[in-house]
Amino acid sequence: MGREPMEMSDLNKHYQLIVVGAGPAGSNAALTAARAGLDVLLIERDAEIGQPLACAEAVTLEGLSGFIPPNPSFISTELRGIEFNVGDAYCRKRTFGETLGLILDRPVFDRHVADMAVKEGVRLLTQAYGRGLEMNPKGPARLDIVTTRGNRTVAADYVIAADGVESLIGRQAGLETELKLDQCESALQYRVSNIDIDQHCFSFYFGLNIAPGGYLWLFPKSANSANVGIGLNPTRFHGLDLRHFLDNFLEKRFPGAKIEFRSCGQVPKFIGFELLGRENLLLAGDAARTLDSVAGAGIAKALHTGQLAAQAVISAIEKKLDNNELQKIYRQTVNEQIGRDLRFCRAAYPVFRKFNDRDWESLIDFLLKLAESRKTGASIDPVSMVKLALAGTPSLLRLARHLL
Ligand SMILES: Cc1cc2nc3c(=O)[nH]c(=O)nc-3n(C[C@H](O)[C@H](O)[C@H](O)COP(=O)(O)OP(=O)(O)OC[C@H]3O[C@@H](n4cnc5c(N)ncnc54)[C@H](O)[C@@H]3O)c2cc1C
Structure with a gap:
């Protein structure tokens, strides 16, 4: 069912649900709806699902495996x-006995989720751009x-x-x-090779000279390659561009690194539930800005809101x-399942943007001590951890009042 190639005649019929965009949110929405027996059309603008890649590909095990x-x-x-x-001198590393997270192969992952949807009967059309939505309060919507x-108009x-991000349909x-x-935040990332790293360790870099008001990441793809990127709020560049920070970092820490390809993108912040939809239109994933505003992580929440949107339609x-x-x-x-996280991160983000190097060091020391005392990294709820850290670290108390 649903595996034969999509024909133009498939666009002549009326669907119960059209999903626009075959990223994690869209494909999981289509998959969820098709499993409940709905007649679903999934359209994707690009020729190859998951490409071009603009993502560091990190997801927590819990965030993925629930979906x-x-x-x-x-x-x-x-x-x-x-x-x-933090800066040039502060480095803390902890290894845990369990898997904390995964680095995905996003193009393969996105294709995998779309294929799961197709196997459930979803009609998938790539190189199909949804460009005009006509809403009708009393009847079906029409999409050009x-x-x-x-x-076609379907x-x-x-x-x-x-x-x-910047959902046209919305x-x-x-x-x-x-x-x-x-x-x-504006983000710039390089896929680099010819480096020698621990392939089982996330690395984060903070500091006013490294990533003012944001952070720089190094997420391993193997022992010799990684996604290295930086995300900063556009108002904090001090006249410098993202490339300046990323190139400086690589020159200093990995002088022999070879840049395989570059990507960039916008990482939106959660602004509230205004963008969840209207009438018979629901928005999910980055379109609805349901990301963790502190880390900029959106894959798990895209899967989650895609599923919730489809369940609401069902x-x-x-x-x-x-x-x-x-x-x-x-x-x-959405509010019951992820509202607390989204709101907390929204409130925390402007606070982290004001952190100086000493604030980062205090927070990290506290978080690592807490993780050590629990002998685990994965099962600590990040919201509780950060709340505890801000409440329990004297030098961070001045920032805590913004949050608690
Ligand atoms: C540099 C960078 C690094 C990141 N790193 C991470 C990370 O490590 N971990 C993490 O969790 N998150 C990360 N994110 C965020 C993450 O990539 C997104 O939150 C996630 O991709 C959102 O999924 P989505 O399905 O909502 O949207 P998307 O993945 O953006 O998918 C939207 C899809 O819709 C298609 N589309 C758009 N318009 C139309 C149209 N009109 N018609 C048809 N198709 C259309 C697009 O081609 C695309 O395939 C990063 C983001 C950036 C920019």
């Missing part, structure tokens, strides 16, 4: 250690789709926009999806709910 069973085909490395660096084989009872529905400078169909009730259910479940 998609881990599979060696899309895992580059398993991470059991974490290293924190541009394909390499011609253009009707659907529900639409899930999982079209990433904007066409009247939602303010355009990013403002203080609502995002409930609406099964229980014959109107669009107000659809929106209410989606907001409620």
Whole structure:
């Protein structure tokens, strides 16, 4: 079922659900809906799902496995250690007995989730650009789709926009999806080879001279290659560009590194539930800005909100709910399941942006002591950890008042 190639005639019918964008949010939404028996069309603008890559590919084991069973085909490395660096002199490294996180092969992972959806009966069309959404409060939505084989307008009872940051589909529905400078970080990343690293350890670098108001990461792809990137709020560059910081870092720490390819992108911050949708349109993943605003991690939450959006549509169909009730259910479940994390990180982000090197050192010392006392890294809830750290570290108390 659903495995034969998509024909243009498939665009002549009326769908129960159209999902725009085959990233983690869109493919998991389509998969969830198809498993419940819905007739689903999934469209993706790019020719190859998951490409071009603009992601450091890190996900916690818990964040992934709640949605998609881990599979060696899309895992580059398993991470059991974490290293924190502040400035040039401070370095702390801890190794844990368990897997804390994974570095995915995102192109393979994204394709894997889309393939799972197709196996459940989803009709998937790549090189298909959703360019115009017409909402109708009393009936189906209509989406203009541009394909390499011609253009079509396709009707659907529900639409899930999982079209990433600055969602065009959300904007066409009247939602303010355009990013403002203080609502995002600009990120630049290189895939580098010819380095010698611990392939089971995440490394983070903080400090005013390294990544002012943000952080720099080195996530291993193997013992000799990594994603090395930096994310900064555009208002904090001090007239310098991201390349300046990343190139300086590589020259100093990995002078022989070879840059295989570069990528860049915007990492949006959570701004509230305004972007979750309206009428029979729901937004999921980066389109709804459901990312962890501190770390900029969005893969797990994209899978999660994709699933919740599809479940809201399934409930609406099964229980014959109107669009107000659809929106209410989606907001409620997002709020119940990830609202606390999203709000906490939103509040914490401006505080971290003000950290000086000493603040980072105090926070890291505290977090490592806490992790040590529990002999585990994976099962500590990050929100509780940061709250404890801010409350328990005297030098951070002045910042805690912004949060607690
Ligand atoms: C440099 C960088 C590093 C990052 N590192 C990490 C990390 O290590 N860990 C982590 O968890 N998160 C990371 N993120 C964030 C993460 O990549 C996103 O949160 C995640 O990809 C969101 O998934 P999504 O499905 O919502 O959107 P996306 O993955 O952006 O997918 C959206 C899809 O929609 C398609 N599309 C867009 N418009 C249309 C249209 N009109 N019609 C049809 N298709 C359309 C796009 O082609 C794309 O395939 C990083 C981001 C950046 C920029």
